[in-house]
Amino acid sequence: MQNQDFSRRKFIKAAAITTAAAGLGVTPGMSGAKETLAVLGGSAVRQGRIGPSWPYIDDKVIESVLKTVKSGVWSRIQSATGTVPTFEQHFAKLVGAPYCVGTGSGTQALSTCVEAMNLGPGDEVITSPYTDFGTISAILTSRALPVLVDVDPLSFQLDPGEVEKHINANTRAIMPVHIMGLPANMERIMAIAKKHNLKVIEDACQAPFSRYQGKAVGLIGDLGTFSFQASKAIACGEGGAVVGSDEKLMNECFTVQNRGASKQGKNERIGPKYRMNEFEGAVLLGQLDGAKERFEIRNANANYLASKLKDFPGLKPQKQYEGTESGAYYNFAMSYDKEFFNGADRAKFLKAINAEGVPFTSYIKNGLHREPWVDNIIRLKAYTKFFSPQRLKSYKEGMQLKNTDLITDQTMVVMWGSGTLLAERSELDKIVDAIHKVHENRDKLKTI
Numbered sequence: 001m002q003n004q005d006f007s008r009r010k011f012i013k014a015a016a017i018t019t020a021a022a023g024l025g026v027t028p029g030m031s032g033a034k035e036t037l038a039v040l041g042g043s044a045v046r047q048g049r050i051g052p053s054w055p056y057i058d059d060k061v062i063e064s065v066l067k068t069v070k071s072g073v074w075s076r077i078q079s080a081t082g083t084v085p086t087f088e089q090h091f092a093k094l095v096g097a098p099y100c101v102g103t104g105s106g107t108q109a110l111s112t113c114v115e116a117m118n119l120g121p122g123d124e125v126i127t128s129p130y131t132d133f134g135t136i137s138a139i140l141t142s143r144a145l146p147v148l149v150d151v152d153p154l155s156f157q158l159d160p161g162e163v164e165k166h167i168n169a170n171t172r173a174i175m176p177v178h179i180m181g182l183p184a185n186m187e188r189i190m191a192i193a194k195k196h197n198l199k200v201i202e203d204a205c206q207a208p209f210s211r212y213q214g215k216a217v218g219l220i221g222d223l224g225t226f227s228f229q230a231s232k233a234i235a236c237g238e239g240g241a242v243v244g245s246d247e248k249l250m251n252e253c254f255t256v257q258n259r260g261a262s263k264q265g266k267n268e269r270i271g272p273k274y275r276m277n278e279f280e281g282a283v284l285l286g287q288l289d290g291a292k293e294r295f296e297i298r299n300a301n302a303n304y305l306a307s308k309l310k311d312f313p314g315l316k317p318q319k320q321y322e323g324t325e326s327g328a329y330y331n332f333a334m335s336y337d338k339e340f341f342n343g344a345d346r347a348k349f350l351k352a353i354n355a356e357g358v359p360f361t362s363y364i365k366n367g368l369h370r371e372p373w374v375d376n377i378i379r380l381k382a383y384t385k386f387f388s389p390q391r392l393k394s395y396k397e398g399m400q401l402k403n404t405d406l407i408t409d410q411t412m413v414v415m416w417g418s419g420t421l422l423a424e425r426s427e428l429d430k431i432v433d434a435i436h437k438v439h440e441n442r443d444k445l446k447t448i
């Protein structure tokens, strides 16, 4: 009986691997001699960078910066028609946002939103542990408490069920992160926010122009933010923006990032100086013309890669929620399943595929719940004064996030997309060939 069961399981697994191989266009046993893995001395499927160099630079960008240098208008307060206000108008139009405020980074954009909503000591903001530390940092800067809840293991996005479980009397806002540039489950998040009367700040730092249920991400919640850091699809080194539809709230955002001074020049409130400078504005303005086209290319190329991996369960492309119309693909992300690679763990797969010239990585090493800030902040007066010892204890104990641990430690595989996904299709085919080659040699992976 036991033996029968074992053979049955073996058969199912073999059948699944055959199907997986078929998904990549491989016919096991019929593909002739296997090519030796590059990591074992064979020749690599490909070499060198995939896609254009990054950040994106062309003559327009250079001319725009030169013009700004020569103009002597180096701060946005020197001219209402400088590069920053002009960028804000153009970017808002491209996203379809009624209002936009530039900032010096995506972190500053998020921080501007937290401050503009007057979230602070004693308030809790629910967000994802699987993100850039800038997301959390923006909440901490206002001394609010970032409550990290687990993500879905296949979409890598905030799990709405977990969000609802962690709402309490202190909860004031939810900060969903559109991780990899794909939309989070905004339908459920907005419904939860409405039910509990919470604000929603979308961290769309990786997701400019992504669309969900007829709307651009960043415009679904109360406020949305973008990052223009050097690795991003639209990049000026360090830069960011807040978008929104509520004029009053967006004026508040302007005032916050203008170190507390309103558009009318009145010194009104607490506000750091988070202004975008005119050089950053110049780089961004120089890039905006082709930004939507490049977004479309990345989106189409990501769909192409996903279609090639459709029937291959060893690497499942990031799960998308119903209503996702397009994605910015800051990263093309996949879940690695070692069962389909002869039990070889992810590090071995990455070593083999990297040697084939394919720049896959495991991306974020630790969920943010496993970083030292957790223990450090709960000792600060800003937290011990406003939260009970029981709440800080349950806060710390709540940092057990098994799906996040699973993806950071075992399953996440990404290919950075800003430049790479602009490559020719023939390059993308080589990526698929390399996956195919590693899969075909899966019996060797444990030895490398």
Ligand SMILES: Cc1ncc(COP(=O)(O)O)c(C=O)c1O
Pocket (backbone or CB within 6 Å): 105, 106, 107, 108, 131, 132, 134, 135, 177, 178, 179, 203, 205, 206, 226, 227, 228, 229, 238, 239, 240
């Ligand atoms: C999801 C996410 N949130 C926030 C940030 C912070 O943006 P910035 O680096 O521009 O401060 C980033 C940037 O890496 C990000 O990817």
